[in-house]
Amino acid sequence: MARDVRTICPYCGVGCGLLASVEGDRLLQLRGDPGHPANLGKLCLKGALAGQTLDVPSRLRLALVRGADGVLAAVSSAQAVAVAAARLARIRDEHGGGAIGFYLSGQLTTESQYLAGKLARGYLRTNHVDSNSRLCMASAATAMKRSLGADGPPVSYADIERADTFLFLGSNAADCHPVTFDRVMRQVKRTGGCALVVDPRRTRTAAAATLHLALRPGTDLALLHAWLKILREEGRLDRDYIARATEGWEALEALLEGISLEETARTCGIEERLLRRSAAMIGDARGLISFWAMGVNQSLRGTVTSCAIINLHLATGHIQRPGSGPFSLTGQPNAMGGRDAGYLSHLLPGSRTIASAAHRREIEALWGLPEGTILAAPGHDTRAMFEALERGELKALWILGTNPAASLPDLSRVRSALRAAELVIVQDAYFPTETTAHAHVVLPAAVNLEQHGTFTNSERRVSLLEPVAPPPGDARPDWWWLREIGLALGAEALRELSSAAAIYDDFARTTAGQANDQSGLSHARLHAEGPLAWPCAAGADPVPLHGDRRFATPTGKARFWATPHEVLAEEESPDGDYPLLLTTGRVANQWHTRTKTGTVARLNRLAPEPYLEMHPDDVAALGLEAGQPVSIRSRRGLAHSVVRPSEDTPAGLCFMPMHWNELWAEGASVNEVTSPEGDPISKQPALKCCAVRVEARPRRG
Numbered sequence: 001m002a003r004d005v006r007t008i009c010p011y012c013g014v015g016c017g018l019l020a021s022v023e024g025d026r027l028l029q030l031r032g033d034p035g036h037p038a039n040l041g042k043l044c045l046k047g048a049l050a051g052q053t054l055d056v057p058s059r060l061r062l063a064l065v066r067g068a069d070g071v072l073a074a075v076s077s078a079q080a081v082a083v084a085a086a087r088l089a090r091i092r093d094e095h096g097g098g099a100i101g102f103y104l105s106g107q108l109t110t111e112s113q114y115l116a117g118k119l120a121r122g123y124l125r126t127n128h129v130d131s132n133s134r135l136c137m138a139s140a141a142t143a144m145k146r147s148l149g150a151d152g153p154p155v156s157y158a159d160i161e162r163a164d165t166f167l168f169l170g171s172n173a174a175d176c177h178p179v180t181f182d183r184v185m186r187q188v189k190r191t192g193g194c195a196l197v198v199d200p201r202r203t204r205t206a207a208a209a210t211l212h213l214a215l216r217p218g219t220d221l222a223l224l225h226a227w228l229k230i231l232r233e234e235g236r237l238d239r240d241y242i243a244r245a246t247e248g249w250e251a252l253e254a255l256l257e258g259i260s261l262e263e264t265a266r267t268c269g270i271e272e273r274l275l276r277r278s279a280a281m282i283g284d285a286r287g288l289i290s291f292w293a294m295g296v297n298q299s300l301r302g303t304v305t306s307c308a309i310i311n312l313h314l315a316t317g318h319i320q321r322p323g324s325g326p327f328s329l330t331g332q333p334n335a336m337g338g339r340d341a342g343y344l345s346h347l348l349p350g351s352r353t354i355a356s357a358a359h360r361r362e363i364e365a366l367w368g369l370p371e372g373t374i375l376a377a378p379g380h381d382t383r384a385m386f387e388a389l390e391r392g393e394l395k396a397l398w399i400l401g402t403n404p405a406a407s408l409p410d411l412s413r414v415r416s417a418l419r420a421a422e423l424v425i426v427q428d429a430y431f432p433t434e435t436t437a438h439a440h441v442v443l444p445a446a447v448n449l450e451q452h453g454t455f456t457n458s459e460r461r462v463s464l465l466e467p468v469a470p471p472p473g474d475a476r477p478d479w480w481w482l483r484e485i486g487l488a489l490g491a492e493a494l495r496e497l498s499s500a501a502a503i504y505d506d507f508a509r510t511t512a513g514q515a516n517d518q519s520g521l522s523h524a525r526l527h528a529e530g531p532l533a534w535p536c537a538a539g540a541d542p543v544p545l546h547g548d549r550r551f552a553t554p555t556g557k558a559r560f561w562a563t564p565h566e567v568l569a570e571e572e573s574p575d576g577d578y579p580l581l582l583t584t585g586r587v588a589n590q591w592h593t594r595t596k597t598g599t600v601a602r603l604n605r606l607a608p609e610p611y612l613e614m615h616p617d618d619v620a621a622l623g624l625e626a627g628q629p630v631s632i633r634s635r636r637g638l639a640h641s642v643v644r645p646s647e648d649t650p651a652g653l654c655f656m657p658m659h660w661n662e663l664w665a666e667g668a669s670v671n672e673v674t675s676p677e678g679d680p681i682s683k684q685p686a687l688k689c690c691a692v693r694v695e696a697r698p699r700r701g
Contacts, residue, residue, distance in 0.1 A: 002028055006036075006530075007465045008455045009047040010107065010448050011591055012177055013330025014038050014157070015457025016047055017531070020449070020468035027051050027449075027469045036531060038157050038457055044178045046591060049600050054449060054469055056599040060431040061473025064442040072442060077474045081481070084441045085488035087423045088124070091395045092489075097125035098375070101385050101394050104131035104343045105401030106332030109453030109465065111503040112478035113334070114341040114349060115494070116400060118506075119482055122367050123491040127354055127379030128394065130345040132402045133335045134382040136294065138684040139302025140328035141339055146303070147310040147559055149552030150351060150515035151339055154545055155289060155325030156459040156533065160184055162323030164193030165285035169220055169309065170295020170688075174204035175588040177293075177329050181205060184291075194281050198223065199295060200583070201655060202648040211278055214650060216269040217581055217689050221301050222565035223275075224308040226264040228315055229256045230279035238317030245548065246314050248560035255562040267565070287323025288316065294331065294585065298688045300571055303681040304563040314558050322546050330458035333448070337456035340516045340534075341507060345379035349510040351552075354378045366510050368493060381683040382408070383676050390417035398425040400478050401445065405434035406593040406661035409674035409685045410636050427478055430595040434662045443481045446471035447596075452500040452523065453477065461533040462518065464526035479503055512538065515552040570677040571689075574652065578634065578691035580618065581653050584670045585688075590659040597659075610660035610668055612641040612694065615651040619643055622694060629697040632656070634673035634690050640665065640697065654694065 002023045009016040017036020021028040030051045034041030063080030064072040075083070091099050102120050104113055113131075120129045133141075141151040148154065157180065160166075166184050173181035185208060188195050194210035197203075198220060206212040215223055231237055232253070242249050265272040282288060290313065296305050310319075310326045318324035330336060342349040352359035360374045380388055386404070388394040390413065397418070408414045418424055418438035426439040429447045436442050448455070450471040456462045471477075479500065486494045497503045501523040512519035517535040526532065536542040543549075550556035567573075574581055589607040591597040598604065612630060624630065624643050632639040632654075641656060649655050661669040673692055678685045 005466050005468045008463050013458035039179050042179045052600045053596045058430045060444040066440045081484045085485050099395040100126045101128035101397045103399045106133050106335035108401045110337035111453050111500045113338040113343045114507040115479045115482045117342050119486045121374050130382045131343045136331040137335050138682040139297040140306045142303045142682040143306030152460045153327045155327045159323050163287035163289045164191045165288045166195045167290040169198045169292040171293035172203040172205045176586050219268040221305045222264050222267045227279045229259045236283040237315050241317035247557045252560040252562040288318040290326050293329040300568050300686045302679040307561040334455040345381050350514040351516050386417040396423035400427045403433045403435045403593045410676040411671045444475040446475050446477045451477040461531045463531040572691040574691050578693050582692045583688050584658050587657050594659050611644040613644045613646045613649045613655040616645045617651045619645045631695045632692050634692045637672040639672040640667035
């Protein structure tokens with residue numbers, strides 16, 4: 001007899017609830033969960049077809065170990081655990097725990113993310129733990145911490161129905177977060193409100209906007225300052241809120257004094273009248289929600305631009321009240337849970353930082369470790385980790401649930417680093433990937449539809465995953481492999497953490513009294529009550545988002561940040577050798593590096609192959625034509641694609657999706673050419689903008 005099981009979509013950070021009809025071990029159907037507040041039953045096509053990614057030929061069913069002949073061969077789970085543990089122990093004993101790094105994923109459960117950090121920092125004594133959130137959310141998270149004192153948007157998806165004005169900056173939400181975007185557009189239509197979209201390209205999001213500002217790449221910060229200047233001149237700031245709930249306004253107001261709207265219009269490449277018209281839309285808002293994503297985060301100014309978005313809300317009072325707030329859109333389903341668990345190199349669980357001696361002592365006490373066990377120096381961020389691997393400082397890298405040999409910038413350096421490693425352990429649900437080509441040990445992982453665990457979505461809502469199908473072969477949850485190898489390494493304290501529920505309880509107690517308090521949550525409570533948002537202390541209900549509460553800063557007040565817009569030394573600009581700017585992003589019907597979505601025939605028909613989108617004038621100037629094979633060369637490397645002319649991409653700019661990589665064709669990845677330079681505060685790579693030249697290649701056949 002069929003039964004319904006609740007779980008969560010494995011794609012973007014909206015964390016859409018799924019209802020799975022299950023009979024025995026067989027998944028019959030997936031549909032949206034109308035009771036989940038993030039999606040109210042709606043699903044994108046990828047989510048609706050997620051069941052088709054389970055029983056596919058590319059699922060990894062057995063562990064693999066690379067032999068002396070260089071070939072990966074299948075072994076038992078016990079053999080794989082023994083080999084991985086022995087090689088890690090040798091490296092730890094010869095070089096110290098600091099020779100070992102972990103690279104995690106926002107697609108892992110919170111339980112796996114937490115256990116990886118506990119094993120690394122508490123028992124192997126390495127702080128070199130980072131994740132692919134460094135590519136996605138580092139700038140937004142850093143900004144929320146700097147401005148509001150805590151990493152967590154002060155707004156929820158339910159606020160969409162209370163707002164009338166929506167701002168999208170550097171976000172093609174129609175393709176990347178379609179459930180949320182459709183919800184926004186229904187609200188715009190219902191209220192007669194407006195959607196203001198800031199993006200150099202005319203994306204599907206921009207095409208649906210009330211007003212689209214096609215500003216020059218990298219000028220969002222200048223635009224945000226100009227809006228504040230106009231609103232200040234027109235007396236449309238909330239001076240009472242600024243005085244009561246914020247600090248640092250004086251420095252920002254002084255910065256605004258020196259801004260010229262005429263000069264800003266030239267900098268941004270838009271008319272001054274559009275500056276004023278868009279500012280008026282913000283000033284007229286009864287409820288304002290600002291959504292931003294990778295177009296802001298993946299830039300050299302990601303953190304300060306994110307702070308400027310928050311500035312806009314603080315100055316207008318569109319925060320801490322229903323229907324208003326800054327809302328960064330997360331790219332992965334559990335990036336928030338990972339940050340809660342401390343899976344970036346400067347973090348510890350419960351919104352703590354490694355740099356704080358008090359925080360280290362708190363975690364040591366909670367984990368039953370001697371004082372001084374956790375090292376004082378923060379670990380390597382992602383870029384630094386791969387650089388350390390390349391020069392031999394790191395000897396081993398354990399990669400879980402992500403594909404850095406396709407997703408990181410400057411891929412030739414990434415491949416060089418992986419080749420230099422003495423030990424690369426890769427846990428993945430699919431094989432082969434670009435990264436498994438460099439692995440010495442490959443461990444088969446269960447996907448979220450095959451396990452218990454939790455995901456925390458981008459509105460801080462914790463949802464329970466329950467299995468809808470068994471994992472194939474020897475595939476196991478990521479935490480299981482971590483625990484087994486940890487026990488083999490002598491970390492006996494992990495023995496009692498024998499289930500996802502037990503691991504979650506261990507994690508939740510580390511958050512007690514913190515900004516992201518989840519000590520009142522458990523698998524049992526989430527099963528009984530459904531998804532719940534933090535903060536939620538033991539013995540309490542979740543704290544309401546709205547109302548005048550102290551911010552989690554030392555003074556209890558939110559902070560303005562005043563950073564002028566300026567051209568940075570590391571910023572790539574077109575020149576005679578590299579006359580075009582290249583940007584990158586997602587398409588609606590593929591996901592990350594296609595290990596999942598590339599297995600679904602319908603999605604492949606809708607998005608069948610890579611392309612380079614260029615303005616027709618640029619295509620003609622280079623003597624190219626539609627479908628022409630081309631080379632894309634930057635100061636770092638060479639990629640290959642085919643031309644797709646489109647007036648949606650302005651002259652001087654070109655766009656290449658991120659999904660197709662080396663397994664598709666040599667040079668297919670845009671990351672062959674992207675820059676590893678990053679935001680100096682968050683260390684997030686500036687993947688969105690690099691200078692390139694485009695040249696014709698011979699057609700095949």
